[in-house]
Amino acid sequence: xxxxxxxxxxxxxxxxxxxxxxxxxxxxxxxxxxxxxxxxxxxxxxxxxxxxxxxxxxxxxxxxxxxxxxxxxxxxxxxxxxxxxxxxxxxxxxxxxxxxxxxxxxxxxxxxxxxxxxxxxxxxxxxxxxxxxxxxxxxxxxxxxxxxxxxxxxxxxxxxxxxxxxxxxxxxxxxxxxxxxxxxxxxxxxxxxxxxxxxxxxxxxxxxxxxxxxxxxxxxxxxxxxxxxxxxxxxxxxxxxxxxxxxxxxxxxxxxxxxxxxxxxxxxxxxxxxxxxxxxxxxx
Amino acid sequence: xxxxxxxxxxxxxxxxxxxxxxxxxxxxxxxxxxxxxxxxxxxxxxxxxxxxxxxxxxxxxxxxxxxxxxxxxxxxxxxxxxxxxxxxxxxxxxxxxxxxxxxxxxxxxxxxxxxxxxxxxxxxxxxxxxxxxxxxxxxxxxxxxxxxxxxxxxxxxxxxxxxxxxxxxxxxxxxxxxxxxxxxxxxxxxxxxxxxxxxxxxxxxxxxxxxxxxxxxxxxxxxxxxxxxxxxxxxxxxxxxxxxxxxxxxxxxxxxxxxxxxxxxxxxxxxxxxxxxxxxxxxx
Numbered sequence: 001x002x003x004x005x006x007x008x009x010x011x012x013x014x015x016x017x018x019x020x021x022x023x024x025x026x027x028x029x030x031x032x033x034x035x036x037x038x039x040x041x042x043x044x045x046x047x048x049x050x051x052x053x054x055x056x057x058x059x060x061x062x063x064x065x066x067x068x069x070x071x072x073x074x075x076x077x078x079x080x081x082x083x084x085x086x087x088x089x090x091x092x093x094x095x096x097x098x099x100x101x102x103x104x105x106x107x108x109x110x111x112x113x114x115x116x117x118x119x120x121x122x123x124x125x126x127x128x129x130x131x132x133x134x135x136x137x138x139x140x141x142x143x144x145x146x147x148x149x150x151x152x153x154x155x156x157x158x159x160x161x162x163x164x165x166x167x168x169x170x171x172x173x174x175x176x177x178x179x180x181x182x183x184x185x186x187x188x189x190x191x192x193x194x195x196x197x198x199x200x201x202x203x204x205x206x207x208x209x210x211x212x213x214x215x216x217x218x219x220x221x222x223x224x225x226x227x228x229x230x231x232x233x234x235x236x237x238x239x240x241x242x243x244x245x246x247x248x249x250x251x252x253x254x255x256x257x258x259x260x261x262x263x264x265x266x267x268x269x270x271x272x273x274x275x276x277x278x279x280x281x282x283x284x
Numbered sequence: 285x286x287x288x289x290x291x292x293x294x295x296x297x298x299x300x301x302x303x304x305x306x307x308x309x310x311x312x313x314x315x316x317x318x319x320x321x322x323x324x325x326x327x328x329x330x331x332x333x334x335x336x337x338x339x340x341x342x343x344x345x346x347x348x349x350x351x352x353x354x355x356x357x358x359x360x361x362x363x364x365x366x367x368x369x370x371x372x373x374x375x376x377x378x379x380x381x382x383x384x385x386x387x388x389x390x391x392x393x394x395x396x397x398x399x400x401x402x403x404x405x406x407x408x409x410x411x412x413x414x415x416x417x418x419x420x421x422x423x424x425x426x427x428x429x430x431x432x433x434x435x436x437x438x439x440x441x442x443x444x445x446x447x448x449x450x451x452x453x454x455x456x457x458x459x460x461x462x463x464x465x466x467x468x469x470x471x472x473x474x475x476x477x478x479x480x481x482x483x484x485x486x487x488x489x490x491x492x493x494x495x496x497x498x499x500x501x502x503x504x505x506x507x508x509x510x511x512x513x514x515x516x517x518x519x520x521x522x523x524x525x526x527x528x529x530x531x532x533x534x535x536x537x538x539x540x541x542x543x544x545x546x547x548x549x550x551x552x553x554x555x556x557x558x559x560x561x562x563x564x565x566x567x568x
Binding site for chain 1: 306309310313318319321322323326329330331332333334335336461462463465466467470474476479480481482483491492532
């Protein structure tokens with residue numbers, strides 16, 4: 001059964017995900033918090049430092065809201081090895097608590113025919129089980145190679161979040177480590193593409209690549225510190241498009257062009273190629 | 285109430301500790317596995333690499349058997365800030381399973397009067413709950429400043445595990461990271477002495493020091509790879525004495541003098557001072 005373009009609107013069953021203070025720290029370390037200076041980000045990396053209240057990095061929403069994929073059952077069968085992550089957007093309705101539980105409902109919101117493949121867009125709304133209030137929303141799009149060509153709508157296109165024609169207003173560089181993926185994967189995504197050289201070779205890669213969402217987390221940290229003074233309560237949303245695999249050990253540089261309550265950004269790898277493009281962050 | 289020298293022989297209540305495959309990976313990353321080369325120790329850092337069976341670092345026994353301290357209730361009250369870790373020995377009765385649960389019973393086996401303080405020796409035997417078989421034994425000694433001087437037995441003294449009068453037979457250097465303690469502490473010991481500069485300053489340290497048992501874990505890895513071909517089933521025991529605090533970010537060099545089924549070792553810091561002395565490892 002090929003992909004079903006009429007699945008737009010289908011929702012999945014609610015999926016719950018609980019987390020602890022330790023999970024929040026593990027996520028923060030996985031996206032590089034404390035690596036450059038172990039005392040710089042104690043609010044994200046420790047729970048018991050004097051005068052420091054533990055906080056959660058906003059991009060942890062992508063890990064905690066990951067259950068939304070259950071809506072994918074409605075689009076029919078496809079080869080998961082043909083799927084690549086295209087875009088990821090998060091909206092923070094309120095700061096993520098240090099520990100808690102969310103219930104996430106996913107919905108397919110768009111299926112587009114790109115000829116060589118299909119783009120499937122899904123939205124997952126995560127509600128705080130303790131309060132019943134929405135905590136964050138993830139919107140992601142994936143590209144599934146080989147599933148296009150049914151003559152359907154190509155979907156929206158054209159440039160978005162284009163940097164202004166000037167030098168970046170801010171630029172932050174973080175060094176990833178060669179073993180970065182070994183730590184990041186403990187936050188949930190155990191795909192061996194990111195850790196096992198044998199598996200990566202079968203996928204056509206010289207060696208395991210970094211999780212796109214790890215790059216996303218490094219990027220979110222850079223934006224949080226450069227634009228929100230490190231305060232997660234000011235960080236309200238992030239979107240971007242994955243354009244190139246990142247190798248663990250590469251430096252990541254986030255270039256930011258600020259506007260009113262928002263900034264456009266690009267993240268580039270060690271050789272200057274753009275790895276996360278068409279980025280936009282909103283903040284208060 | 286001062287320390288009670290008659291508490292020798294007192295036992296604590298059994299304490300259970302369960303662990304998962306993820307805990308074993310987190311411990312391995314915390315003691316530096318994969319840091320130099322992310323593909324070198326996949327058996328300790330991943331659970332799903334092709335042709336690689338997950339294994340557990342033998343020194344994880346110190347984390348899993350940590351509940352044995354309940355016997356300390358019998359020695360009377362003392363100021364925990366006056367306690368420093370002196371020695372740690374582990375005996376592996378069989379390899380540690382990737383996941384499981386142990387029940388640990390601690391016993392006070394020695395209390396010695398060193399004048400300026402007391403040395404308290406305890407032994408903790410951990411039994412595999414699933415099989416009822418002993419899995420590992422921890423013996424540790426702590427020095428409690430200010431609790432000596434009752435005219436008691438000074439206990440055994442004199443040099444032990446003295447290196448042979450020749451250059452080491454093997455030498456392995458591992459680099460610790462400045463944020464090493466932030467990761468290691470997720471395996472259980474959340475003492476802010478290892479993470480919070482404010483707390484460390486109150487203890488008289490310029491900055492947070494590395495967990496002694498993290499140094500112990502790095503040392504165990506070096507010995508395992510140099511002497512047991514990385515095979516935990518061959519690693520049967522380890523003992524050593526903590527002689528100097530280690531700063532996160534220091535390189536650790538383990539010098540080994542091999543004998544028949546055992547080796548004497550010392551671990552030295554970046555400036556050559558001995559940080560783990562009178563070491564002995566046994567292997568098959």
